[in-house]
Structures are given as C-alpha cells and as structure tokens.
Amino acid sequence: MIDELRREVCRLHAELVRYNLVAWTAGNVSGRVPGEDLFVIKPSGVSYDDLTPESIVVCDLDGNLVEGDLAPSSDTAAHAYVYRHMPEVNGVVHTHSTYASAWAARGEAIPCVLTAMADEFGGEIPVGPFALIGNDDIGKGIVATLNGHRSPAVLMQNHGVFTIGGSPKAAVKAAVMCEDVARTVHISRQLGEPLPIAQGDIDRLYDRYQNVYGQRSHL
Numbered sequence: 439m440i441d442e443l444r445r446e447v448c449r450l451h452a453e454l455v456r457y458n459l460v461a462w463t464a465g466n467v468s469g470r471v472p473g474e475d476l477f478v479i480k481p482s483g484v485s486y487d488d489l490t491p492e493s494i495v496v497c498d499l500d501g502n503l504v505e506g507d508l509a510p511s512s513d514t515a516a517h518a519y520v521y522r523h524m525p526e527v528n529g530v531v532h533t534h535s536t537y538a539s540a541w542a543a544r545g546e547a548i549p550c551v552l553t554a555m556a557d558e559f560g561g562e563i564p565v566g567p568f569a570l571i572g573n574d575d576i577g578k579g580i581v582a583t584l585n586g587h588r589s590p591a592v593l594m595q596n597h598g599v600f601t602i603g604g605s606p607k608a609a610v611k612a613a614v615m616c617e618d619v620a621r622t623v624h625i626s627r628q629l630g631e632p633l634p635i636a637q638g639d640i641d642r643l644y645d646r647y648q649n650v651y652g653q654r655s656h657l
C-alpha cells in the first residue's frame with residue numbers, strides 16, 4: 439500500500455513540472471497512507487528528475503521521518519498539520535506557481551469571475567496569513583482559511599499556493615487549476631475590471647460540477 443502511494447506521489451511530481459508550476463526544487467506533493475497515521479512526501483532538495491518512488495519518504499502526522507534515507511521536504515510540518523486537523527484530506531500540494539504567487543504577493547484573493555472558477559473552487563480563492571517556515575504557523579494558516587471553505591486552494595500571503603484534496607491527484611488538479619485561473623484573471627485585469635458572477639449562479643455551477651459533471655462512476 440505504501441509502495442503504491444510512493445509511486446503515485448512520485449509520478450504526480452512530474453505533473454508539477456509538466457504544468458510549469460515549479461522552479462528548481464520548490465514545490466511538493468504528499469499523500470496520506472489510507473488507514474494509518476502516516477503520509478508520504480517529497481524528500482528535501484532533490485531535483486524532480488532524480489525523484490524515484492524509493493526516494494519518497496514516509497512521515498508520521500507530527501512530521502517525523504518514519505521511513506526513508508533522505509530528509510523530508512522543508513514544508514513537511516505544514517502538510518502534517520493539515521493531515522492532523524482535516525481528516526477528509528488525503529493529498530496536499532505546495533507550489534510557488536507564478537501567477538497565483540503574484541496574487542499572494544499582493545495579499546489579494548482571486549475573485550470568482552470565470553465559470554471554471556465557480557466549478558472548481560465554488561467562489562474566490564482565498565488568502566491565508568503571512569507565516570514563517572519553522573513551526574506550525576503555515577499549517578495553522580492553511581487550516582484556518584480552508585476549513586469550511588469550498589476552495590481547495592489557499593494563497594498564503596507573500597508565499598505561494600497550498601491545495602488540498604480527497605486524493606493526491608485531486609490536490610494536484612487544484613494546483614493546476616489555481617494557476618490557470620490566476621493567470622486568466624490577471625490578464626483580464628490588465629484591460630479593465632473583470633465582471634463578477636452572481637452568487638446564485640456560482641452556487642449552481644459549483645453544485646452541477648461537483649455532483650453531475652464527468653463520468654458517473656456507476657455508468
């Protein structure tokens with residue numbers, strides 16, 4: 439089970455590169471081990487080309503290394519805090535993707551002005567507090583912002599993006615979509631003020647996308 443998750447999380451790091459969300463070694467994906475108080479995460483400072491399933495490390499929910507030869511990502515404490523406090527979350531992604539981080543640098547939430555945003559995020563993408571690495575402050579900021587919020591993505595002020603999901607793949611998808619809408623809304627802003635979408639329409643779009651869209655599992 440853990441080996442399969444290591445392969446999946448290793449493979450998902452290649453998606454961060456493919457979608458141009460990361461530079462050098464910044465950015466990481468983690469996944470909760472089903473039924474265990476453990477998660478797997480990228481090792482610290484290893485380039486994406488050198489990542490192998492065996493190099494992905496296993497940590498407990500306090501962020502301590504349980505299995506692996508390398509030190510875990512420097513963002514491990516933030517991932518661990520999310521898993522401790524949000525039991526429904528099984529995947530966490532962190533990036534400094536360009537357009538989303540540009541919104542984070544201004545401390546400005548991305549307004550819901552695209553139907554794709556209403557579908558995926560159910561409203562604006564919120565901003566979390568400024569927090570330094572080294573303790574639980576980043577994790578606390580992520581959880582305080584996303585708990586009870588529809589958005590699976592938070593822009594941590596002056597920093598970058600954290601996304602959550604029911605699986606590591608879902609969290610990666612949220613990171614890709616967050617950068618996509620951050621870019622489009624930024625470009626829209628260059629030529630004027632983007633038009634808001636009425637809350638009732640946001641609610642209808644979100645409900646349809648979350649509950650009806652896509653391939654129904656029973657078909």
Ligand SMILES: [Zn+2]
Binds near residue numbers: 532533534597598
């Ligand atoms: Zn970071």
